[in-house]
Amino acid sequence: MQADRLWFGVPGDLETRTGGYGYDREIIGGLRALGHPVEILHWPGDFPQPGLDTLEIVHDSLRALPDGSDVLIDGLAFSAMPGVVAAEACRLNLTALVHHPLCLENGLSVSDAARLERAEHAALPHARRIIVTSPETAREVATRFSVPPERITVVLPGCSPRKRATPSSPPLILSVGSLIERKGHDTLIDALAQLTDLDWDARIVGNESADPPLASALRQRARDRGIANRLTFAGMVENAESEMMKAAIFALASRYEGYGMAFAEALAHGLPIVGCRTGAVQEVVPANAGRLVPPDDPRAFADALRELLEDPVLRANVSENAWRAGQDLPGWPVAAQQVAGCLAEARRLNRIGHRE
Template identity: 35%
Template sequence: MTDPPSLRFVVPAGVDDPLRVSGGNVYDRHIRDGLRRRGWDVEVCEAADAGAAASVLRGAPDGSRVLVDGLVAGWAPAAVEEAARRLRLTVLAHMVTASFPDATGAAIEAERRALASAHGLIVTSDWTAAELARRELAEPGRTAVAAPGTVAAEPCPPPADEGQLLCVGVIAPHKGQDTLLAALARLRREEWSCTIAGSSEASPQFAARIARQASALGGRVRLTGVLDDRALDDAYRHCALLIAPSRVESSGMAIADARARGIPVLGAETGGIPDALAAGGGMLVRPDDPAALAAALDAWLSDPALRARLRREALAARATLPTWDDTVTRVADVLEAA
């Protein structure tokens, strides 16, 4: 009888913390749990900083299989380089640090070193793979795409109020909530309300600006902070349209959640969002453009035929979505070949 495949999975500290909800954490949890259901022996090691990451990597036995979350790898590129000389090391990159407008030179260099030293690289979208290749951060032949899956959900019936808008994601500049609020301030129509759900801890100064912008709209915008699973599901069930106004986005876990429920999406034409909406049921606008976003929102609010078409397309697209089992299969194949 052969031993089960084993894996040391190095993830950011708080991967299971309900107050630290992020797309990366959700993805990591699904991979961990999915591999374990398949009989893998998965040892999860949480790292809060570069020192902790280095300690975890040094403790891995020679020749063992190790998967490192890209965020952690970027904290400790020297430790990743050292570990790659004796471990079967793969990096799981949820994003491209170099694509962020505010990325520092040090962060970009750390990303380059970590990715260059890994034996294999798993990314979460075709756009991420192409962006890494374009920036000469990873060779296409060394990169495998494992797109986020979706959790089966009942389709949401159209809400009575077609003006209920929802935006889900950490409150941070790359998510573009400021663009959304500037667009809402321009709307010609008044029959709308908007819920913005997400942690404000990642970028406190930006979050404070978002709170001021929201307040100026006279109570029509609700900032909820992080929602637990039940509250988030309730938010999806009562929304008519999900808005993804990101400046940078590899794929978008909120988009996947909306797609699973047949909810139309209005997204910025950036990163992996166009691919995520390729099957229909979505609208795309230029990123960082409040006027373009406002025009699309006015069209949604004023055109019943547009709403009906997008909802039909969104419901039909549910059949095309990958499952988390598909994602785990892809990751397992890459790890076994490492």
């Protein structure tokens, strides 16, 4: 018997090379491999601040679905349209996929952050189940938005097949993350500027279209700090694995992460990690697999990088610890199985609700 059809609502371009969209793509592929028919609802990309036209387009697409349909909606959209999900929650079996709370994105004005938090607080109760990508995000959703913990399911991102990096010379410091304020690339640049006496190259791989003025400012910052000739802005790449394979150290100064898929991928390639003690990073990166420092502290970040750059033996030991930790990370088939189970539970709850 064919599995129930699932509609997956995705705002923006599903092929965008970010951790969130990567998670969505892998889950869609994994569910299909398990025999679950998945239809993608392609929605405009102006979330989490959708215009009225976008909300009408999204609502029309949901209205067109048969009663009782299973619908999984990326949190970038779900949490930003409480009116739409409230209108369809009694008719459709809605599940939200929350990568991290929208109101915790860096760079928001106080009023925008407050507006998004209100929207999330109003929208999330209409989900039969909420899938989150880390225990940290589960705690945040439960406490910040008053969601009963039993309605939240943690599905950790999977990792691609593990391949150990073979670092080039001089050591390559790699950072992977969209050029947005939350990723802390300004902290990384200021830290690298304190290491010009050492031999290294650096690359920042990530989408530059989310905040073009910031991307331009980061390039100028590198020029102002005198490291533009040693730091390459690589933009988006089709697959970051080839970048990981050449790196000696993974460095990402995120101010917050709901999970941090790039950190997990770095572990899976045996890369020593320099990051910040914030959000779920502390849950993903074992203490012996890198160095975690306070966010927004270029001096501490530079000191952690210096320690690894100056001591090849230490770097090799930390690399071995990272490699071992990476082998324990779940694969994407496991994540897809867990999502399938969560959707089945949401369907069961929906049927109980209708009987009542």
